[in-house]
Amino acid sequence: MKLLYQTHSPYARKALVFAHEAGLAERIEVIHQETSPLRRNEAVFAANPLGKVPVLLRPGLPALFDSDVICACLDTLHDGRKLIPTEGEARWRALQVQAVAQGLADAGIAIRWETRRRPKELRYPALRDGYVEKLLASYDWLEREFDPEATLDVGQIALATALSWLEFRELPTFRPRVRLTRWFEQFSQRPSMLATPLWGRTHD
Numbered sequence: 233m234k235l236l237y238q239t240h241s242p243y244a245r246k247a248l249v250f251a252h253e254a255g256l257a258e259r260i261e262v263i264h265q266e267t268s269p270l271r272r273n274e275a276v277f278a279a280n281p282l283g284k285v286p287v288l289l290r291p292g293l294p295a296l297f298d299s300d301v302i303c304a305c306l307d308t309l310h311d312g313r314k315l316i317p318t319e320g321e322a323r324w325r326a327l328q329v330q331a332v333a334q335g336l337a338d339a340g341i342a343i344r345w346e347t348r349r350r351p352k353e354l355r356y357p358a359l360r361d362g363y364v365e366k367l368l369a370s371y372d373w374l375e376r377e378f379d380p381e382a383t384l385d386v387g388q389i390a391l392a393t394a395l396s397w398l399e400f401r402e403l404p405t406f407r408p409r410v411r412l413t414r415w416f417e418q419f420s421q422r423p424s425m426l427a428t429p430l431w432g433r434t435h436d
């Protein structure tokens with residue numbers, strides 16, 4: 233399999249960390265791609281009409297895109313404990329945390345558009361502030377609701393990769409939340425995280 237990847241994408245890193253945790257990393261060739269809505273990448277568009285990474289290319293099968301879908305597929309390809317719980321409250325908890333993590337990354341990207349990526353004269357500070365509010369409210373929700381003792385699942389993988397990216401991009405910090413920060417620091421030491429460092433800049 234091939235993974236269309238980006239070394240500075242929280243979503244791509246999520247898929248790759250998931251592959252490491254599922255014991256599948258050896259079966260995946262990682263191919264870096266730069267993407268931006270301002271800079272069409274033909275190789276990515278050929279596999280994903282949204283022009284985004286990550287994309288999983290499977291031999292003889294249709295390409296899969298969106299990190300949620302890729303993780304769900306990868307979870308069917310290994311014999312270990314499922315990282316997306318199949319039933320009970322554990323399933324909803326993992327998927328809920330994954331959804332919040334996706335929202336964190338989405339909000340972070342939106343803030344970057346309003347602070348750096350859009351030309352100055354087109355920026356809209358009220359929109360930036362609205363997305364900052366979503367980030368801070370989500371951090372508070374995680375500090376209250378997230379269970380740092382739970383066994384490894386897709387929610388944790390999505391959360392760690394989103395938080396690491398928010399920090400990498402110097403977006404408003406989660407660090408005053410003590411429980412969340414302690415969990416994040418521990419999770420960041422996992423071999424799957426150490427094997428997938430964030431680096432590089434966005435090319436618009």
Ligand SMILES: N[C@@H](CCC(=O)N[C@@H](CS)C(=O)NCC(=O)O)C(=O)O
Nearest residue numbers: 241243267268269284285286298299
């Ligand atoms: N919901 C998607 C989001 C993917 C995404 O936004 N990827 C960014 C890289 S961080 C991208 O390729 N953006 C290019 C664009 O928006 O055109 C996922 O979870 O995979």
